[in-house]
Amino acid sequence: MAFLEVKGLEAFYGHTQALHGLDFELEEGGITTILGANGAGKTTTLRSICGMVRNNGSITFDGNSLIGKATENIVRLGIAHVPEGRGTFVRITTEENLRLGAYTIKGAKNIADAMDRVYNYFPRLKERRNQQAGTLSGGEQQMLAVGRALMLRPRLMLLDEPSFGLAPLIVKELFEILRSINNDEKVSMLLVEQNATLALNLADHAYLLETGRVVMSGTSEDISSDEAVRQSYLGY
Amino acid sequence: MVADVNTSSAGRRAIPENPANNLAIAGIRLPVWNKILIAILLVVAVIAPFFLEDFDVFQMTYALVFAMAILGLNLLTGFNGQFSLGHSAFFGIGAYTTAMMMAHWEVAFYWTIIPAGIVCLVAGFLFGLPALRLEGLYLALATFALATAMPQILKYHAWEDLTGGVQGLDLDKPESPFPDTLSDDQYLYFIVLVVAIILFICAWNLVRGRTGRAMIAIRDNPIAAQTMGVNNAVYKSLTFGVSALYTGIAGSMSAIIIQFVAPDSFTFLLAVTFLVGLVVGGVASIPGAIFGGFFVLLIPNISEAVADMTGRTDAKGLSWAVYGLFLIITVYVMPSGAAGLVRLLVGKLARRG
Amino acid sequence: MEYFLQQTLSGLANGAIYACVALAVVMIYQAIDHFNFAQGEMAMFSTFIAWQMMQWGMPFWLVFPVCVVISFAGGVVIERVIFGPIHNAPVLSHVIVFIALFSIFNSLAGFIWEFTIKPFPSPFPEKDVLGTNLIAMHELGMIGITLVMLVMIYLFFRFTPIGLAMRAAAANPVSARLVGISVKWMLSLGWGLAAAIGAVAGMLIAPMVYLEPNMMLGILLYGFAGAVVGGLTSPGGAVAGGFLVGVAENLAGAYVIGSELKLTFALVLIVGVLLLRPAGLFGRVVVNRV
Known part of the structure; x- marks a missing residue:
């Protein structure tokens, strides 16, 4: 079983459904990124893992089910969330x-x-x-x-748009530090980013989200070389 | 489980509700049922005093007085979303206006009712004016302070000659003009009933009209109301004034039927009584106020029964604990109050039939 | 001059009690954004419990800590049982439940211990302080105990991990959960502390005002006044505000309005400050987003 395994994840804000049956996995020690446009459900995915939104489905972290657990208890399992904002x-x-x-x-x-x-x-x-x-x-x-x-x-870090609103030079410095943290501390990372180039550079696996569904997944190289992704998300 | 007691929370919903829908919720949706119910209530209200002892008639009269005061609070809290823990103060001002006019200037009791209402309208408007800047919780705090300070203000020695100081004022009991057919208590009952009916009809029209829509719009979404051209400041302080007028008239009637006013009748606990009636009867429900009035009057009897079971005779204090329990129960299981319960039942019956 | 000093010192003594109540009010306000209208009645009930224990023959200095602990536990239970489930309910629900608690405590105290006033013993000897009659021994004791307690509370919030976590939970509950803090237990702890502080205030003021179910209503109003004057967002400000309104109340009573309108003075203070300087003397201006 994977280190973090998410199956059939649905999430709701009030009556509005934000995730429609998400499946993805994350290997221990790796960096996985979730890409997607505004409103695709990236932040909601991270919040679901931390028990911050109402959700259904299954989330397993190192053999522990996270569904229905209080946020503070999920954190105690070694999941650190670097929140949006x-x-x-x-x-x-x-x-x-x-x-x-x-x-x-x-x-x-x-x-x-x-x-x-x-x-x-x-x-x-x-x-x-x-x-x-x-x-x-x-x-x-x-x-x-x-x-x-x-x-x-932490054993797993959830990073929600760490580059948001920062100058390019600072972003570069920050991402280098993230890489060395991943290397030295053996911390797995799940990264959510709008800046796809940056994220694919850091991550080894990537998932592409559209309106609450995974539409593509693979290694960072595969995703980067995909024609559609290049045009829509990488802009070249 | 815990649903919306606070109607103003509706403001946080993304889409403001149509005021017309709110009003349909505020009353019973079925006009026919509605009319039959009102007719039955009126017939009972007119016939009942002829079959009851004088003391029970007096109790019914007092329940109607409470109903008017609760209706006043409901206009403010239920329909306009402003909190008041200080309506005991306006009740007191109304009672004292009547008492002073009757005791010092020998004005007939029926001529004191409208002046008492107007004094309270002005007092409420003036208190509501600065209170405009006090949103929600702060208004609750300011009115809490008003209620707490009121007995002391009424006792103050500078106007002792007028108010009777700590002793308060004794009044003469109004006499029935038809002693053969109506006892004094029955006479007072019908006077209060007429005043109550007028006030309820006015309130009904007020909340259904243009003004009422503005009041409700402010409650549900003050910013949207403002952008639609509603002058929030004017409406909020006016609502405060009208609410105080209702409660003041109720206070005036209470002075007439008890023939006595004293500062310690108008404490914070009286304001709590109104709040209990409001919540148990149903927030933003006009008929709920009647239920609330009878409820708060009957509770002391219930608590006496409880006290009897424990072998105590002084149950005076216990009724507040029962009030408190009912408040909590209402918030947890019956957030729309008795009126909501009736709507639910009527709605079910109607669907079945 | 001696009269002025006397009034000021006795104002400080009352102010110590207002400071405690103001602090308790602000602690709950910061944690859940609500005014605890039942704070005074909870303190009154604690004081009755202390009185009952003394009736059973326990000495004051044993009763004092036991009552503080019982009140703390009571505060925790009230939060867990009554306020936990309605945490996301609208403002009116909260106001209603606070008022309900007010009535229940007031009424139960009257039912259990009756509404007649009862003398409450002072732990301090009845003799002059350093040969002057400027301040009574009990008043000095009130100020002393309050200051010791306030310093302890300051140290707790400033230097212990739990104190830091409580501040974090009040300031930013979402982030607090993300570092593993159980926000709901921090809330309960805050209620426990507020109830305990209230109990201390009740036990200290009872020898001066006599014990009866309505003894805390005026004091709560002054506590609110202190909190509003000092600033609802600042615990230190609330304490300073409490002392300030204590002195102001006594001086105004002595020189301006007499003793008959003390509550009215509090009303004017509360409404005046809320209107003219809503953030109080030491608070931050809170900007509401729409």
Whole structure:
């Protein structure tokens, strides 16, 4: 069985159905990306995994069914969600944000280690450790969101449009750090992106979503070389 | 499970409801049933006092007074979406206006009712004016403060000569002009019944007309209402004034039928009583107010029965606990109140037939 | 001058109680965006429980912590049982349930312990403080206990992981869940703390106002006034606001309006501040998105 296995996933906002029977898998240690236009259901997919929307179907993570579990308990299994909009706790400091990320981790030493690792990846956050998090720049807040997710020593990271609203140079830096986190920490990643070029570069597998359904899947190379995808999503 | 008690939450729905539909919900949908029901109620209301003891007639009279006060609160909360925990204050102002006119200037009781209403209209409008800036919860807080402070204001020594201070004022009991056919209590009952019928008809027309549509539109989606050309500020403070007028007239009637006013009759707990009647009777339901009026009057009897079972004689306090329980139960299982329950039953019967 | 000092100090003592109530109100307001209209009655009920334990012969300083713990548990249970299920219900439902709790506690206290006023013992000796009659020993004790409690609460929120998690859950529940915080338990904890703080306020004020079911209504109003003056978004501001309205109440009572209109003074304060400076002295301006 795959590390993360989603079968027949349906999700609803009120009476509106947003996902219509989604199937996909993710291998341990890999990076998988979900591509699609606005409203295709990418964010909803991540939210479903975390139990944040009403859903049906089956989601299995490392042998545990996630359906019907409360968000906080899903997180405790080692799934860290870097949400759309970054979810910064704006009124407290950068370091307190990171401390919150380690809420499920026991032991002062473990927390200090995790903090060092995050500061190692993101030295900028260390400079800003005592600054109120709401005053950080967009790029810094995105780094903080990834850092906060990393604090809980996740086995799977869900990344919701990490490039959104950031300058190209910062995006490049961020994605390089994501690659090294994937390499060094053995964290699997499920990446949702509108910027398909960027996502296909980082990921090894890709799924293409249209109006709540998977319409194509394969390795990143296969998807990138597909004529239709190139025209609609990659723009060349 | 917990459905919409707050009608103003409708504002959060994406598509604002058609006010006409709301009104159909507010009343019973079937006009024929409706007319028969009203006719039966009226006949019972007219005949009943001739078969009852004076004390029971007095109880019915008082239930009607509560119904009017609850109707006033319902116009504000149910149809306009503004909260008030302070309607006891307007009830008190109405009662004191009547009492002072009768005690000091010897005005006949029937001439005091309209002035009491107008005083409350102005008081409500003036309180509603700043309250406009206070959305939802803050208005609840401000009116809570008003209700809490009211007894103290009524007791204040500077106007003790007028209000009678802590002692309050004693009034003469109005005498029946036809002592052979109507007892004094029956006479008062019919006076109150007539006033109540007038107020209910006015309310019915108000919420069905243009003004009512504007009130409901503000409740359901204030921003959309504004963009459609409804002047929210004017309507909200006017609704507050009209609501206070209704409750003030009820207060005036209460002074007449009890022949006594005192500051500690108009505490926050009285405002709670109105809220209970509103919620149990049904938010945004005009007939619900009648049910609510009788309900809050009967509860003390029920709680006395409960107290008897525990061997206690002083059940005075317990009725508030019963009120509280009913409030919670209503919020959890019967969010549309008694009126909603009746609609449900009538609807089922109609579908079967 | 001595009279002025006396009034100010006794205002500070009352202010300590208002500060506690204001803090309890703001804690719940920050967590669920609602005013706990039953806060005063919960505190009153806690105080009756303390009184009952003392009637059974337990000494004050044993009753005090036991009552705080019982109140804490009571607060948790109320949140879990009553407010948990209606968490997403509209504002009116919440107001109704708060009012229902108000009536139930008020009425039950009267039913169990009767409406007659009861003396409540002060744990502090009845002698002059340092040879002056500027402030009574009990008033000094009230200020002292309140300050100790406030410092403890500050340290708890500032330096413990649970305190940090509670702040996070109130500020941003979605993100809080995503780091594994159980927001509903944080809410319950907040209710427990608010109930416990209320119990302390009730036990401290009862020797001065006598114990009876309606004793907290005016105090709750002043607690609200303190919270509004200090700013509903700022716990520290609410505490400062509580002390401030305590002093203002006493000075206004002594020099301007007399003791008859104290509640009216609170009404004017609440409406005035809400109208002129809705964020209070220390709060943030909250912009409502449409």
